[in-house]
Amino acid sequence: MWEGLRFLLVVVAIVANVHVIDSQKPQLGGAVNVFSRYGYLSISMRVVPRNDTDTWIFREPTLDVFRNPTAAPPRQQSKSAVFDGDFHMEFCDNIRQLLQAYFRDFTFEQLEKPWRAFTGSWSRSAIARHLGINASFITGEHCYVLVRVARFRESQKLREPVENLVLEEAVAREANNITVGDTVSVIQFIRNFGSHYIASYVTGNSLYQVFVYTPQVYMRIKERLKTRGVAELSSLELSNYFSPWYAEHMGAIQSASGNRSVEAWAIERLRVQYYIFTYASLLKLHGDAALLRQLDALLGNEALLQLQLRTLAPLFKDPKRREWFHEVIDNYVKLWEVNM
Numbered sequence: 001m002w003e004g005l006r007f008l009l010v011v012v013a014i015v016a017n018v019h020v021i022d023s024q025k026p027q028l029g030g031a032v033n034v035f036s037r038y039g040y041l042s043i044s045m046r047v048v049p050r051n052d053t054d055t056w057i058f059r060e061p062t063l064d065v066f067r068n069p070t071a072a073p074p075r076q077q078s079k080s081a082v083f084d085g086d087f088h089m090e091f092c093d094n095i096r097q098l099l100q101a102y103f104r105d106f107t108f109e110q111l112e113k114p115w116r117a118f119t120g121s122w123s124r125s126a127i128a129r130h131l132g133i134n135a136s137f138i139t140g141e142h143c144y145v146l147v148r149v150a151r152f153r154e155s156q157k158l159r160e161p162v163e164n165l166v167l168e169e170a171v172a173r174e175a176n177n178i179t180v181g182d183t184v185s186v187i188q189f190i191r192n193f194g195s196h197y198i199a200s201y202v203t204g205n206s207l208y209q210v211f212v213y214t215p216q217v218y219m220r221i222k223e224r225l226k227t228r229g230v231a232e233l234s235s236l237e238l239s240n241y242f243s244p245w246y247a248e249h250m251g252a253i254q255s256a257s258g259n260r261s262v263e264a265w266a267i268e269r270l271r272v273q274y275y276i277f278t279y280a281s282l283l284k285l286h287g288d289a290a291l292l293r294q295l296d297a298l299l300g301n302e303a304l305l306q307l308q309l310r311t312l313a314p315l316f317k318d319p320k321r322r323e324w325f326h327e328v329i330d331n332y333v334k335l336w337e338v339n340m
């Protein structure tokens with residue numbers, strides 16, 4: 001009883017000392033606890049379309065642990081590019097690889113499967129809705145190609161080395177108070193302050209589309225592209241592969257932020273008439289500078305496109321404590337990645 005009360009008071013004291021950031025965007029250097037919502041992170045980070053009218057990008061509780069984190073100088077952009085972003089396609093043998101591909105640009109230090117932190121809780125119908133495909137194609141008997149065009153709007157990276165940053169006093173005090181060998185003291189620390197800090201992020205918006213194939217057709221296309229490369233294919237061949245001739249199902253074009261007007265633009269302007277078929281395809285953007293330029297203006301700063309989290313290990317100046325912190329996180333991660 002007394003232990004419990006004392007503990008409660010300690011927690012209250014800590015929280016009162018630390019500034020909780022209330023921001024709708026990721027906060028460089030801010031600390032988050034990836035375990036508190038493991039499997040559910042798409043609730044607090046806008047990474048797939050949501051059925052709401054709010055415009056937040058990031059609302060995962062974040063704590064200031066560094067006194068004055070500063071951003072690294074921005075990278076030089078090439079002036080000649082139509083579009084600051086990228087266009088890519090990824091071949092996925094199964095749903096697991098598809099989810100992994102969707103979250104390719106999210107790396108959380110020490111987590112082998114950061115994508116699971118977003119998708120662990122997704123049901124089959126949630127996967128279908130988030131990826132824009134019909135749930136009847138999520139059966140384990142299909143293969144997929146994810147095509148995505150991403151427009152970067154804001155790109156921030158914490159200045160290195162993080163070891164030089166000054167810690168908030170309450171954080172430094174607690175970090176010095178971790179007992180090596182005592183798991184609970186680390187878990188308590190993680191609950192109070194977090195497990196990771198935001199090392200870099202990119203926000204903007206993207207359009208993506210999933211093409212569903214039977215394994216036989218998929219293997220044929222994959223082999224062809226492996227030996228020839230996309231640039232080598234004739235546009236006829238490319239149109240064929242990404243049309244209902246070859247694809248068993250063409251997913252809807254969706255935007256990461258769920259912006260309906262961008263999606264409506266895509267349905268209208270990316271429509272392809274191909275023999276008896278009419279459908280919208282992101283492939284229509286391939287090599288079309290005029291369309292890309294239009295899209296460039298439409299993809300705003302509305303969603304989280306990339307996120308790099310690193311563990312709070314640099315908070316521990318004592319190497320033994322740091323090592324212990326790493327070890328506990330490592331075990332924690334294994335527990336979550338196996339059980340979720």
Ligand SMILES: *[C@@H]1O[C@H](CO)[C@@H](O)[C@H](O)[C@H]1NC(C)=O
Binds near residue numbers: 051
């Ligand atoms: C989105 O919300 C509206 C109103 O709450 C509802 O009518 C609609 O069915 C929802 N759509 C999806 C895809 O959940």
Ligand SMILES: *[C@@H]1O[C@H](CO)[C@@H](O)[C@H](O)[C@H]1NC(C)=O
Binds near residue numbers: 134135136249
């Ligand atoms: C989507 O799936 C439902 C049942 O899961 C099916 O009735 C419907 O025809 C499918 N639609 C398409 C376009 O394949």
Ligand SMILES: *[C@@H]1O[C@H](CO)[C@@H](O)[C@H](O)[C@H]1NC(C)=O
Binds near residue numbers: 173174177
């Ligand atoms: C350090 O931890 C011990 C026990 O875990 C506690 O009694 C003490 O108040 C803590 N000190 C600080 C500065 O938090």
Ligand SMILES: *[C@@H]1O[C@H](CO)[C@@H](O)[C@H](O)[C@H]1NC(C)=O
Binds near residue numbers: 053055297298300
């Ligand atoms: C959706 O995108 C359009 C075009 O970029 C923009 O004008 C509009 O404000 C966006 N809507 C929301 C809710 O962000």
